[in-house]
Amino acid sequence: MRHRIAVVGGGPAGLTFARVLHRHGYPAAVLERDPAPDARPPGGTLDLHEGLGQRALAKAGLLTEFQALSRPEGQAMRILDADGTVLRDWRPRPDEQANPEIDRGQLRDLLLGPLDVQWGRGVTQVVPGTSDGVLVQFADGRQETFDLVVGADGAWSRIRPAVSPVTPHYTGVTSVETSFDDVDTRHPDLARLIGDGSMAVYGVNRGLVAQRNSGGHVKVYAQFRAPLDWHTSLAPADPEAVRSSLLDLFDGWAAPVLDLLRYGRAFIPRPLYVLPVSHTWTHVVGVTLLGDAAHLMPPLGAGANLAMLDGAELAESIASDPADLDQAVRAFEEQMWARAGRWAKITTAGLERLVSPDPAEALALFDQVQPS
Ligand SMILES: Cc1cc2nc3c(=O)[nH]c(=O)nc-3n(C[C@H](O)[C@H](O)[C@H](O)COP(=O)(O)OP(=O)(O)OC[C@H]3O[C@@H](n4cnc5c(N)ncnc54)[C@H](O)[C@@H]3O)c2cc1C
Numbered sequence: 089m090r091h092r093i094a095v096v097g098g099g100p101a102g103l104t105f106a107r108v109l110h111r112h113g114y115p116a117a118v119l120e121r122d123p124a125p126d127a128r129p130p131g132g133t134l135d136l137h138e139g140l141g142q143r144a145l146a147k148a149g150l151l152t153e154f155q156a157l158s159r160p161e162g163q164a165m166r167i168l169d170a171d172g173t174v175l176r177d178w179r180p181r182p183d184e185q186a187n188p189e190i191d192r193g194q195l196r197d198l199l200l201g202p203l204d205v206q207w208g209r210g211v212t213q214v215v216p217g218t219s220d221g222v223l224v225q226f227a228d229g230r231q232e233t234f235d236l237v238v239g240a241d242g243a244w245s246r247i248r249p250a251v252s253p254v255t256p257h258y259t260g261v262t263s264v265e266t267s268f269d270d271v272d273t274r275h276p277d278l279a280r281l282i283g284d285g286s287m288a289v290y291g292v293n294r295g296l297v298a299q300r301n302s303g304g305h306v307k308v309y310a311q312f313r314a315p316l317d318w319h320t321s322l323a324p325a326d327p328e329a330v331r332s333s334l335l336d337l338f339d340g341w342a343a344p345v346l347d348l349l350r351y352g353r354a355f356i357p358r359p360l361y362v363l364p365v366s367h368t369w370t371h372v373v374g375v376t377l378l379g380d381a382a383h384l385m386p387p388l389g390a391g392a393n394l395a396m397l398d399g400a401e402l403a404e405s406i407a408s409d410p411a412d413l414d415q416a417v418r419a420f421e422e423q424m425w426a427r428a429g430r431w432a433k434i435t436t437a438g439l440e441r442l443v444s445p446d447p448a449e450a451l452a453l454f455d456q457v458q459p460s
Contacts, residue, residue: 091413093406094119094224095238096211096247100134100141100392101379102240103199105399107148110203112407117234118203119224121210121241125200130193132265132307133162133299138186140393144400150198154190157198162189162300164285167454172289172342175451178458179284187389189285191302195392211241214250214375222250222374236406236413237375240399243361245381252369252377256361256384261443262318263360263387264310264334266327266352271306278347282306289345290450294337295443298348308348310334311360311443319357330355360386365436366429368421376417378402383428386439390431398424 093109095102098120106116122128136142136154145154160180167176180186210227214237221233239247243256271279281287288297294312301307322329334349363384379395398420405420406413441449 090114091236091406091410092221092234093117093236093238094232094234095240095378096214096224097239097241097379097381098122098196098205099240099242099379099395100195100199101381101395101399102238103196103203103205103399104144104148104396105238105240105378105403106203107150107199107201108144108400108403109406111147111149112403114403114407114410116238118205119209119211119226120205120207121227123208125196125205125207127207130191130196132267133159133189133191133301134195134392135163135187135189135389136195136396137389137393140390141396142185144393144396147400147404148199150201153198154195155185155188157194158188158190159284159302160184160188161284162286163187164283165454165458166281166283166285166287167451168287168289168342168345169447170289170291170341170345172345176454176458177283189299192392194302211246214239214247216250216372216374235374236417238402239375239377239381240379240395242380243384245377247375248377248381250375251372252367254363254367256363258316259360259362259386259439260313261311261360261386261439262314262316263358264319264330265307265356265358266310266349266354267305267307268351268353269306270304271300272304275347275351277344278306278351279304281344288450288454289341290442290447291338291341292447293443293445295450296338296341296345296348306348308352310338310349312337313443316359319359322357327353327355330357360439362386362432362436365432366425367432368425371418371421373414376402376421378424382424383432385428385432386435388435388438388442390435394428394431397427
């Protein structure tokens with residue numbers, strides 16, 4: 089039985105969905121707003137958990153290729169206090185495969201493989217329940233109908249309004265991302281401080297996290313409690329203005345730690361938004377959501393993992409019951425909601441502890457998650 093299936097969004101959720109469906113011999117139209125795979129920087133590194141992202145890759149038949157690309161040594165984690173004292177220095181065993189890191193661009197290319205993504209196809213809205221199925225309207229004015237439209241279009245999903253009136257709300261925490269290259273050759277002291285994986289420094293209501301990507305590239309995230317409009321008075325095109333505001337905010341922190349901000353080039357402010365914990369909806373025939381579109385949560389290492397497993401499980405559910413598409417989607421939704429609800433609680437509580445009035449909370453959280 090051939091159904092007309094479209095997935096909106098070619099991020100981790102949409103690509104994993106399409107790739108697993110493809111493996112089972114079913115096609116899906118992947119509709120992606122970006123004009124090309126490399127239209128914007130792919131973002132930082134992702135750790136893929138054994139029971140989540142790696143499980144999804146196994147369902148796509150891509151685990152061996154992932155292991156060849158990923159960086160198990162990137163699981164290393166060092167925690168410092170604002171004075172620069174190393175409080176924890178956790179290093180993985182050489183065979184540790186619990187959460188290896190992979191650059192997002194590498195993961196995207198791995199998932200893309202044979203998929204024929206339709207680039208430059210931004211969707212504006214979907215209308216379920218027409219006589220010919222679910223109507224998809226595109227930004228260029230065109231429209232098409234499908235039997236199932238899967239919204240994998242991220243935090244600001246255009247598909248979500250077809251099933252739920254809920255929109256993301258601000259957590260009170262803003263993250264500013266910056267990055268620099270060639271850390272080993274240009275900043276060897278900092279390279280030693282960061283180590284093979286991630287380094288995090290926690291202070292009162294703020295933190296600085298540095299993550300090594302492949303090829304000596306380092307991404308830095310400054311996180312702090314701030315009003316939603318913190319960044320609107322700063323010209324994003326003027327990195328010096330943002331740098332200087334951040335250096336004021338982290339004033340008094342150890343000089344090597346502040347080098348993370350001094351060496352950064354562009355600065356990208358990202359107020360952190362979330363959907364309510366345990367977001368669900370009344371099932372709508374022909375439309376469902378995956379990943380951030382369904383359960384946007386604080387970025388504590390779970391979102392892409394959950395997005396991928398959502399995609400893989402929906403594809404498997406459809407492939408195992410192709411005669412009853414709607415039942416396959418319903419069964420998937422129940423499973424996804426339960427898992428996402430558990431993780432939303434964990435990551436929401438985690439953000440409160442990582443960006444907390446008491447920096448000891450962040451350390452206690454690390455000890456809980458990563459007992460040495
Ligand atoms: C700073 C930061 C660090 C993070 N670190 C981690 C981590 O280490 N581990 C982890 O698991 N998660 C992490 N996350 C979370 C993770 O990035 C997301 O949860 C994940 O990307 C969600 O995948 P997705 O496919 O649902 O959505 P997205 O990755 O947002 O992909 C959505 C896709 O849909 C496309 N799209 C959007 N609108 C439309 C439209 N109207 N029409 C067509 N296409 C559209 C977009 O261009 C995009 O390609 C982090 C997030 C942030 C912000």
